[in-house]
Amino acid sequence: MIDRVVVVGAGIGGLTAAALLAKAGLDVTVLEAHVYPGGCAGTFYHQGFRFDAGATLAAGFDPAGGMTRLGQALSITWPVEPAEVAMRVHLPDGARVTRWADPAAWQAERLAAFGSAAEPFWRWQESTADRLWSLALRGVPWPPQNPADLARLADTGLQLAVAAPAHLPGLALDGLRPVATHLGQAASRLRQYVDGQLLISAQATSQHANALYGAAALDMPRRGVAHVRGGMGKLAEALADAVRRHGGRVHYRQRVTRVARQRSGIYRIETGKDALFEAGTVVFNLPPHDAAGLLGEDAPPSLHRAMLPADGWGAFMVYVGLDDAVVPAGLPLHHQVLVREPLGEGNSIFLSLSLSDDAARSPAGQRALTISTHTDLRAWWRLFETDRGAYEAQKAAMVERVLDAAEVAVPGLRSAARLILPGTPVSFQRFTQRSRGWVGGFPQTNLLRAWGPRLGPNLWLVGDSIFPGQSVLATALGGQRVAQSIAQGLCWAKHAPGQGV
Numbered sequence: 123m124i125d126r127v128v129v130v131g132a133g134i135g136g137l138t139a140a141a142l143l144a145k146a147g148l149d150v151t152v153l154e155a156h157v158y159p160g161g162c163a164g165t166f167y168h169q170g171f172r173f174d175a176g177a178t179l180a181a182g183f184d185p186a187g188g189m190t191r192l193g194q195a196l197s198i199t200w201p202v203e204p205a206e207v208a209m210r211v212h213l214p215d216g217a218r219v220t221r222w223a224d225p226a227a228w229q230a231e232r233l234a235a236f237g238s239a240a241e242p243f244w245r246w247q248e249s250t251a252d253r254l255w256s257l258a259l260r261g262v263p264w265p266p267q268n269p270a271d272l273a274r275l276a277d278t279g280l281q282l283a284v285a286a287p288a289h290l291p292g293l294a295l296d297g298l299r300p301v302a303t304h305l306g307q308a309a310s311r312l313r314q315y316v317d318g319q320l321l322i323s324a325q326a327t328s329q330h331a332n333a334l335y336g337a338a339a340l341d342m343p344r345r346g347v348a349h350v351r352g353g354m355g356k357l358a359e360a361l362a363d364a365v366r367r368h369g370g371r372v373h374y375r376q377r378v379t380r381v382a383r384q385r386s387g388i389y390r391i392e393t394g395k396d397a398l399f400e401a402g403t404v405v406f407n408l409p410p411h412d413a414a415g416l417l418g419e420d421a422p423p424s425l426h427r428a429m430l431p432a433d434g435w436g437a438f439m440v441y442v443g444l445d446d447a448v449v450p451a452g453l454p455l456h457h458q459v460l461v462r463e464p465l466g467e468g469n470s471i472f473l474s475l476s477l478s479d480d481a482a483r484s485p486a487g488q489r490a491l492t493i494s495t496h497t498d499l500r501a502w503w504r505l506f507e508t509d510r511g512a513y514e515a516q517k518a519a520m521v522e523r524v525l526d527a528a529e530v531a532v533p534g535l536r537s538a539a540r541l542i543l544p545g546t547p548v549s550f551q552r553f554t555q556r557s558r559g560w561v562g563g564f565p566q567t568n569l570l571r572a573w574g575p576r577l578g579p580n581l582w583l584v585g586d587s588i589f590p591g592q593s594v595l596a597t598a599l600g601g602q603r604v605a606q607s608i609a610q611g612l613c614w615a616k617h618a619p620g621q622g623v
C-alpha cells in the first residue's frame with residue numbers, strides 16, 4: 123500500500139510526476155476530471171478544429187533542455203520541431219520586434235529595436251539566466267523543506283560561488299529586488315517590451331517581477347522553443363502514454379471530490395462517479411486552495427490558510443477558426459500585441475496559429491488560432507453571478523477588443539474568421555477545475571512566497587503553484603522534483619526497521 127500513489131489531475135505537473143513514479147516501479151493511478159489530459163496545456167476539439175486551450179508556446183526542447191531530458195528519461199519522442207522564431211512582439215508605437223532563437227539574429231534585432239543603450243540590460247539578463255538555468259535543470263529544491271533540501275541548496279550556492287564569485291553579491295541582491303532595478307531610466311519602448319514579456323512569463327510586470335525569476339523567465343525564447351505538431355495537448359498525451367507504458371493507469375471522467383486520511387495513514391480518494399481509491403501517497407495537481415478544499419478537515423497545517431490569492435490572473439480567450447489565405451507566407455506562428463497600457467484586458471494579447479501543414483488541427487484551407495489576454499477574474503464572476511446579461515455583453519465587448527488587437531498581427535483576421543469561440547475565467551473553472559479560473563500560478567514578485575511541494579505526511583503538490591511556477595517546462599521540472607522526493611522517501615520507508623503499512 124505504501125507504494126500506491128494517486129495523482130489528482132492530469133496536467134503537465136501531475137503527469138510528469140506520475141510517469142516518473144510509474145517508471146520507478148510504483149503503483150500509480152492518475153484521476154482526471156476531464157475527458158483528455160493537459161489542463162491549461164490541453165488541446166480541445168470543436169467543430170473540426172483542435173484548439174490549444176491555454177498554453178501554445180513550448181520551450182525546453184534544445185538538446186540539453188528540460189523537456190528533452192524528460193523525454194529521454196521516459197523514452198518519449200516528443201512531436202516537436204524547432205522554431206526559428208519564438209514570437210513577434212508588436213509594440214504600441216508600431217515597432218515590431220522578432221524574438222529569434224538564434225543568438226546573433228536576436229542581438230542584431232534588439233540593437234535595431236532598442237539601441238546600444240539597452241545592451242547592459244540584455245547582458246545582465248542573459249548572463250543571470252545562463253547561471254540560473256544551469257542550476258534549474260539540475261533541480262533547485264526551493265523553498266527548502268527538509269535538511270536534504272538545505273544541503274542541496276548550500277551545495278548549489280557553493281557551486282555558484284566557485285564558478286562566478288564576483289557575481290554572487292549581485293545575484294543575492296537580485297533575489298530581493300525587481301527587474302525594474304536593471305531597467306533604470308530605459309526608454310519606454312524597452313520597458314514596454316520587457317513588461318509584455320514578463321506579464322506572460324512571470325505574471326507581473328518589471329516594477330514587481332523579481333529580478334532573478336524575471337531574468338530566467340525572459341530567457342524562454344533562448345531555451346529551445348518548438349512547435350508541437352497536433353497541438354500542445356500532444357505533450358500531455360505523450361506523458362499519459364508514458365504513465366501507462368510504465369504500468370500506471372490514467373482514468374478520465376473521474377473528478378475527485380474528497381480526499382480523507384484514515385487512521386491507518388492511508389488516504390481514501392472519492393470521485394463524483396462514486397468510485398473509491400486508496401493510496402499511501404497523494405499528489406495534488408491543483409492550486410493549494412483547491413487541494414485544501416478536497417482535504418477538508420484532514421488538511422495538514424500547511425494548507426490551513428490556503429485560499430484564493432488576492433492577486434494572480436484569469437484568462438480571457440478567443441479561439442478562432444481562420445481561412446488560411448489571410449495568413450501571409452512565413453508569418454511567425456506566435457505574436458504578442460501590446461496596444462496600450464495597462465496591459466491585459468484586451469490591451470495586450472498573445473496569439474498563436476497552428477502550423478500551416480498541421481492537418482490534424484483544422485479543416486483543409488483553415489487554421490486554428492488561440493488568442494489570450496490577462497483579465498481580472500473577480501470582475502467576470504461578479505457579472506456571471508449577478509447579471510448574466512451584462513456578463514454576455516462584456517464577453518462580446520472583450521471579443522471585439524481582442525480581435526482589434528489581433529488584427530495588428532494578422533490584418534484581415536476578423537473577416538477571415540469562420541468560427542469565433544470566447545472563453546472566460548468561468549470557462550476555465552469548468553474545464554480545468556481551478557476554482558474561479560485562477561491560472562498562471564502566483565505572480566513571481568517574491569521568491570520567499572513560493573510554495574514547496576510537500577504539504578504533509580505523504581501529501582504532495584505539483585503544478586504551477588509550486589516553484590518554479592507556471593509554464594509547461596516549469597511544471598514539468600516541479601513534477602520531477604516531486605517524483606524524486608517521493609521515490610526517495612518510499613525507498614527509505616521500505617528499508618526502515620518496523621515499517622509495516
Ligand SMILES: Cc1cc2nc3c(=O)[nH]c(=O)nc-3n(C[C@H](O)[C@H](O)[C@H](O)COP(=O)(O)OP(=O)(O)OC[C@H]3O[C@@H](n4cnc5c(N)ncnc54)[C@H](O)[C@@H]3O)c2cc1C
Nearest residue numbers: 131133135155161162176177178179378555585586593594
Ligand atoms: C491562457 C494561458 C496561456 C498560457 N500560455 C503558455 C505558453 O504559451 N507556454 C507555456 O509553457 N505555458 C503557458 N501557460 C501556462 C501553462 O499552461 C501552465 O503553467 C501549466 O499547463 C499548468 O500545469 P499544471 O500542472 O499546473 O496543471 P493544470 O493545467 O492546472 O491541470 C490540472 C489538471 O487537473 C485536473 N483536475 C483538477 N481538479 C481535479 C479534481 N478534483 N479531480 C480530477 N481532476 C482534477 C484538471 O481537469 C486539469 O486537467 C499558459 C496558461 C494559460 C492559462
